[in-house]
Amino acid sequence: MPLATELRERFNIHPDPGAAVIALAGNPNTGKSTIFNALTGLKQHTGNWPGKTVLQTQGTFHFGGKKYILVDLPGTYSLLANSAEEIVTRDFLCFARPDATVVVTDATCLERNLNLALQVMEITSKVIVCVNFIDEARRKNIFIDVDCLARELGVPVVVTAARNGLGLTELKAGIDALARGQIVTSPRRLIYDPDIEEAVARLEEKIPGEIKEWINARWLALRIIDHDRSTLDNIRQYFKVPEWGVLRERYKYCPT
CATH class of the missing domain: 3.40.50.300 (P-loop containing nucleotide triphosphate hydrolases)
Structure with missing residues (x-):
């Protein structure tokens, strides 16, 4: 399926x-x-x-x-x-x-x-x-x-x-x-402080390709920085990616 x-x-x-x-x-x-x-x-x-x-x-x-x-x-x-x-x-x-x-x-x-x-x-x-x-x-x-x-x-x-x-x-x-794809949008992008933007860019590079194909990588990087465990748990459930602790260790940017 x-x-x-x-x-x-x-x-x-x-x-x-x-x-x-x-x-x-x-x-x-x-x-x-x-x-x-x-x-x-x-x-x-x-x-x-x-x-x-x-x-x-x-x-x-x-x-x-x-x-x-x-x-x-x-x-x-x-x-x-x-x-x-x-x-x-x-x-x-x-x-x-x-x-x-x-x-x-x-x-x-x-x-x-x-x-x-x-x-x-x-x-x-x-x-x-x-x-x-x-x-x-x-x-x-x-x-x-x-x-x-x-x-x-x-x-x-x-x-x-x-x-x-x-x-x-x-x-x-x-x-x-x-x-139908007859309209191409360009949604307004919120720009954050430079240190946050740097962290987001580095996180986006580390997010697995199969997840990037399905979920906006920038949004997901922001959720990781925000320590949004609910989102990460659901991604693990739907995409069978590593557990939360492994994700935190991989990305390094989640607050403790």
């Missing part, structure tokens, strides 16, 4: 041949569930994430003759794996490798939501940012320069008012283009 299929099935994702898997991420109260329901309609089902009490919701929609499986990830403020919701979201983005990820944000408090968007963009480049509640933002005289935001983030940006159906066709078109 191909690795992509095997890992997705561990998350209870069983796509039909030719179907694309799309992740829907975002902070709580950004209208993410409204967008999910609007895109999938009645073509959805729920269950639990494997080994978690966190609810998993999947649905489907079609666009441009292609089937899309939309996975509604738990609402979360970060990917630092301090809660079950954060662990589920992080692991799905890392190991299930969706064909595209939509990060839903609230136009009325955009700066607060971009933290998660930037974290997602450290894991995957296949990101589209959805700025929801644009109708409420306009009522509050908040102006979003969509073109400027897209340039700054390096990924497509679509505005929506999901409750009114505004922008949903444009969102589907953006998802379709991104999943």
Whole structure:
């Protein structure tokens, strides 16, 4: 069984041949569930994430003759794996490798939501940012320069008012283009202090090639520096790499 299929099935994702898997991420109260329901309609089902009490919701929609499986990830403020919701979201983005990820944000408090968007963009480049509640933002005289935001983030940006159906066709078109590889993104890269950047560069060179092919090596190097044992344990589980102690000794940069 191909690795992509095997890992997705561990998350209870069983796509039909030719179907694309799309992740829907975002902070709580950004209208993410409204967008999910609007895109999938009645073509959805729920269950639990494997080994978690966190609810998993999947649905489907079609666009441009292609089937899309939309996975509604738990609402979360970060990917630092301090809660079950954060662990589920992080692991799905890392190991299930969706064909595209939509990060839903609230136009009325955009700066607060971009933290998660930037974290997602450290894991995957296949990101589209959805700025929801644009109708409420306009009522509050908040102006979003969509073109400027897209340039700054390096990924497509679509505005929506999901409750009114505004922008949903444009969102589907953006998802379709991104999943088909018709859009090439260049996510904004966060630059850290020089000593951290030096450590990241040296760590990236030591990460095994089979892991680099699947997980963003820069993001993984940052997790090693951050002593993120949860991530390393899951990598060991999925890729059968050495245990944590051996990894720490190999990389030398994990804090004690």
